[in-house]
Amino acid sequence: MERPAARVFRPGGLEGVECLAARGLKVRFARHFHEGYAVGVVEEGALGFRYLGRSCLARAGLVNLTAPGEVHDGRPACDAGWTYRMFYLEPRVLAEVAAELDEGAGRLPEFASGVLDDPTLAGGLAALHRDLEAGAATLLERQERLRALLAVWIARHAEPGPAPALAPGTRSGTALAVAPVPGQGPIPARQSRGREPGAVARARDFLRERAARPVSLEELAREAGLSPWRLTRAFTSAVGIAPHAYQLQLRVDQARGLLARGEPIANVAQACGFCDQSHLNRAFKRFTGLTPGQYAQGFARPAR
Structure with a gap:
C-alpha cells in the first residue's frame, strides 16, 4: 500500500x-x-x-x-x-x-x-x-x-548579539496553510514581540485568552485602544496576517493539541469554537494540509 x-x-x-x-x-x-x-x-x-x-x-x-x-x-x-x-x-x-x-x-x-x-x-x-x-x-x-x-x-x-527573551507559555505549532488570499501583497517581516505596537500586543493577548469564543472587531478594538480600521491595519502590519486569521490559527492549534491526546473530532470542534465538525475539517485542512482524522492517526500509537 x-x-x-x-x-x-x-x-x-x-x-x-x-x-x-x-x-x-x-x-x-x-x-x-x-x-x-x-x-x-x-x-x-x-x-x-x-x-x-x-x-x-x-x-x-x-x-x-x-x-x-x-x-x-x-x-x-x-x-x-x-x-x-x-x-x-x-x-x-x-x-x-x-x-x-x-x-x-x-x-x-x-x-x-x-x-x-x-x-x-x-x-x-x-x-x-x-x-x-x-x-x-x-x-x-x-x-x-x-x-x-x-x-x-x-x-x-544564528545571528550574533542579544535576541528577544522567551515569552512565558510559548509553544510550537505546525500550522501549514493552503490557498493564498487573493489581492494581498508581499509578506512583511513581523516585528519582534517587544517592538510591536502596544495595541497589537494587547489584541494578540486578548485573542489568545478567548481563542475559542466569538470576538467582534469592535470588542477587540476597544481592548487595543484603537479604532477597528486602525487596529486591523496595525495588526496586519505587525503580525503579517489579519486578526481573524490569527484567531482561526489559534483555534486550529488548540485542536491539534486535543487531537493528539485522542479527543473525538466532534468534541474538539465544539471545544475549539468551530461551528461544527465540517467547519473544523475545512479550517484544519487549510492550515495543516491534513484532515483532523489524518493528523490524529499519527498519535494512535505511542512512539517507541
Missing part, C-alpha cells in the same frame, strides 16, 4: 518536538506562522516561499527554516512539487541549547535566512528524522543527536 502523502508524529522522549514527513506536495500555502521554530530538509523537488521580506528557494539537499512568529507562505517551485522532513520545535528547546552554548540564558536564537546550504546539518537532520519515524534510535541516542544538531545549527547560523 502506498504511503500517505504526509505523516505527523511526536517522537517519544523529545519534549517540545513534533515531526512532519511529507512527499510530493504541490499545495500553495497561504500566509501563516509557527509559534515555535520550524527546520527541515527538502529531499526532492523544490519549495519556494516568501520569508522576511524576501523570496526563498529551498532545493533538494538544502535546509529550510522559519523562526517563531515570522509570517511566511509556500509553493511548489517545480512541477514535481517537493518532499521534505520537518522538525517543529517549541522555543524553549532552542533556548536551552543556546544557553548551553553561552548565547544567553533564556534567549531565542535569530536566523537571518530561511534557506541554508549546509550539507552536514541537512544530512544530520534528515538521518535523525528517518530514524525517529522508524523508531530506530534509543531514547538516549535521539536526545543526544537532536541536541547536537541544534547546537550546530545555532553555532553556525
Whole structure:
C-alpha cells in the first residue's frame, strides 16, 4: 500500500518536538506562522516561499527554516512539487541549547535566512528524522543527536548579539496553510514581540485568552485602544496576517493539541469554537494540509 502523502508524529522522549514527513506536495500555502521554530530538509523537488521580506528557494539537499512568529507562505517551485522532513520545535528547546552554548540564558536564537546550504546539518537532520519515524534510535541516542544538531545549527547560523527573551507559555505549532488570499501583497517581516505596537500586543493577548469564543472587531478594538480600521491595519502590519486569521490559527492549534491526546473530532470542534465538525475539517485542512482524522492517526500509537 502506498504511503500517505504526509505523516505527523511526536517522537517519544523529545519534549517540545513534533515531526512532519511529507512527499510530493504541490499545495500553495497561504500566509501563516509557527509559534515555535520550524527546520527541515527538502529531499526532492523544490519549495519556494516568501520569508522576511524576501523570496526563498529551498532545493533538494538544502535546509529550510522559519523562526517563531515570522509570517511566511509556500509553493511548489517545480512541477514535481517537493518532499521534505520537518522538525517543529517549541522555543524553549532552542533556548536551552543556546544557553548551553553561552548565547544567553533564556534567549531565542535569530536566523537571518530561511534557506541554508549546509550539507552536514541537512544530512544530520534528515538521518535523525528517518530514524525517529522508524523508531530506530534509543531514547538516549535521539536526545543526544537532536541536541547536537541544534547546537550546530545555532553555532553556525544564528545571528550574533542579544535576541528577544522567551515569552512565558510559548509553544510550537505546525500550522501549514493552503490557498493564498487573493489581492494581498508581499509578506512583511513581523516585528519582534517587544517592538510591536502596544495595541497589537494587547489584541494578540486578548485573542489568545478567548481563542475559542466569538470576538467582534469592535470588542477587540476597544481592548487595543484603537479604532477597528486602525487596529486591523496595525495588526496586519505587525503580525503579517489579519486578526481573524490569527484567531482561526489559534483555534486550529488548540485542536491539534486535543487531537493528539485522542479527543473525538466532534468534541474538539465544539471545544475549539468551530461551528461544527465540517467547519473544523475545512479550517484544519487549510492550515495543516491534513484532515483532523489524518493528523490524529499519527498519535494512535505511542512512539517507541
